[in-house]
Amino acid sequence: xxxxxxxxxxxxxxxxxxxxxxxxxxxxxxxxxxxxxxxxxxxxxxxxxxxxxxxxxxxxxxxxxxxxxxxxxxxxxxxxxxxxxxxxxxxxxxxxxxxxxxxxxxxxxxxxxxxxxxxxxxxxxxxxxxxxxxxxxxxxxxxxxxxxxxxxxxxxxxxxxxxxxxxxxxxxxxxxxxxxxxxxxxxxxxxxxxxxxxxxxxxxxxxxxxxxxxxxxxxxxxxxxx
Numbered sequence: 001x002x003x004x005x006x007x008x009x010x011x012x013x014x015x016x017x018x019x020x021x022x023x024x025x026x027x028x029x030x031x032x033x034x035x036x037x038x039x040x041x042x043x044x045x046x047x048x049x050x051x052x053x054x055x056x057x058x059x060x061x062x063x064x065x066x067x068x069x070x071x072x073x074x075x076x077x078x079x080x081x082x083x084x085x086x087x088x089x090x091x092x093x094x095x096x097x098x099x100x101x102x103x104x105x106x107x108x109x110x111x112x113x114x115x116x117x118x119x120x121x122x123x124x125x126x127x128x129x130x131x132x133x134x135x136x137x138x139x140x141x142x143x144x145x146x147x148x149x150x151x152x153x154x155x156x157x158x159x160x161x162x163x164x165x166x167x168x169x170x171x172x173x174x175x176x177x178x179x180x181x182x183x184x185x186x187x188x189x190x191x192x193x194x195x196x197x198x199x200x201x202x203x204x205x206x207x208x209x210x211x212x213x214x215x216x217x218x219x220x221x222x223x224x225x226x
Contacts, residue, residue: 042090050090053079057097065107073100121161124150128164131171136178144171 056076063069076097080088088094127147134140147168151159159165 042086046084046087046090049083049087050092053083053087053091054093057091057093057100060096060100063100063103063107065104065111070104073097073104077101117155117158118161120154120158121163124154124158124162125164128162128168128171131167134171134174134178136175136182141175144168144175148172 053076056072056079060069060072060076063073080091080094080097083091124147127143127150131140131143131147134144151162151165151168154162
């Protein structure tokens with residue numbers, strides 16, 4: 001009697017398990033069919049609308065940073081956005097459209113950077129051209145320093161686009177030479193005392209005498225005497 005009861009319980013458990021399995025399997029099968037067979041049961045008008053958009057996406061082809069390529073991408077995107085939700089789900093190559101948009105955006109950013117770099121380099125070239133003939137003057141020095149500062153602030157890529165950098169270094173070397181020549185001339189001019197007409201010595205004693213005579217000269221002018 002006990003063995004029959006056990007067998008009955010096992011049979012009942014098996015039947016319940018089979019019923020549960022049958023309840024799950026149809027739902028899974030139907031869900032898979034709904035996902036993979038949507039187009040098969042779709043409205044012909046929806047299929048036609050989706051097909052038109054797919055054709056526009058296919059027509060984009062290789063993406064380039066050109067008005068023609070941008071027009072194709074924009075046309076495909078506008079057509080897709082005009083679809084209904086059901087029609088959008090029928091478009092099978094939407095990934096190709098998003099990839100085309102990303103590619104164009106990347107190329108546009110790269111081109112804008114190139115233009116920015118060229119403009120920055122051109123601005124420095126203009127400053128270098130404004131240096132002109134180098135003279136040992138404050139105006140010439142200011143022009144050279146302005147061009148040098150602008151060049152040093154460029155990125156390495158922008159510096160490589162500067163075409164007149166050699167002129168800048170030549171101007172700097174010329175100004176340094178003129179400065180050295182002027183300092184040599186100044187050093188060669190004797191320091192003549194305006195009171196006694198003698199040359200001040202180039203040592204500490206000469207410095208003291210120069211200071212003393214300078215003070216005398218200052219007070220003499222202050223008192224109106226020359």
